[in-house]
Amino acid sequence: MIDRQAIEALARKHGFSDFRWIAGKDVQVRRWVRLKCMFGCDSYGKNACCPPEVPSVDECRELFSEYDHILILRISVKLDDPNEKKEWSRRKNLELLPLERDVFLSGRHKALLLFMDECRLCEECPGTRRECRKPLTARPSAEALAVDVFSTVRSAGFPIEVLTGFDQQMHRYAFLLVD
Numbered sequence: 001m002i003d004r005q006a007i008e009a010l011a012r013k014h015g016f017s018d019f020r021w022i023a024g025k026d027v028q029v030r031r032w033v034r035l036k037c038m039f040g041c042d043s044y045g046k047n048a049c050c051p052p053e054v055p056s057v058d059e060c061r062e063l064f065s066e067y068d069h070i071l072i073l074r075i076s077v078k079l080d081d082p083n084e085k086k087e088w089s090r091r092k093n094l095e096l097l098p099l100e101r102d103v104f105l106s107g108r109h110k111a112l113l114l115f116m117d118e119c120r121l122c123e124e125c126p127g128t129r130r131e132c133r134k135p136l137t138a139r140p141s142a143e144a145l146a147v148d149v150f151s152t153v154r155s156a157g158f159p160i161e162v163l164t165g166f167d168q169q170m171h172r173y174a175f176l177l178v179d
Contacts, residue, residue: 032148067177072156072174074172092172092174108178
């Protein structure tokens with residue numbers, strides 16, 4: 001049996017207090033999300049944690065089905081300068097990694113973090129998993145694994161909307177697969 005309160009305490013210890021639990025069966029994995037990566041994202045084929053360097057959509061769906069406990073963490077910010085987004089995302093992803101490690105060390109051997117944005121740990125990504133410079137800490141985002149983040153987080157009760165300008169507050173979502 002999983003001790004959700006202990007994991008929630010770890011999340012708070014690491015500065016993450018806005019979260020909700022879902023089951024893997026509630027994660028909406030959709031092929032259209034992969035197509036949006038292929039046709040609409042400039043990181044496609046250039047990031048070691050993005051398609052096509054990640055499992056197939058069907059493999060992703062199967063992965064989530066193996067988890068009964070997934071913690072969605074909402075991370076919100078309003079940036080004054082849109083050019084700050086990449087560095088802010090990189091810093092937040094780095095802040096999430098110790099939480100994954102602490103959950104793992106607490107006995108949750110299946111703990112796996114999905115970043116709230118593309119990896120961005122390196123200034124320049126070599127583009128393949130084989131050449132990844134940080135293979136122990138690089139992680140995909142939920143979108144890279146074909147997750148319809150909008151539908152998934154809405155069903156968990158979180159707000160999410162398409163932003164029309166950088167003057168709006170962003171809500172980003174990381175997924176911590178726990179079982």
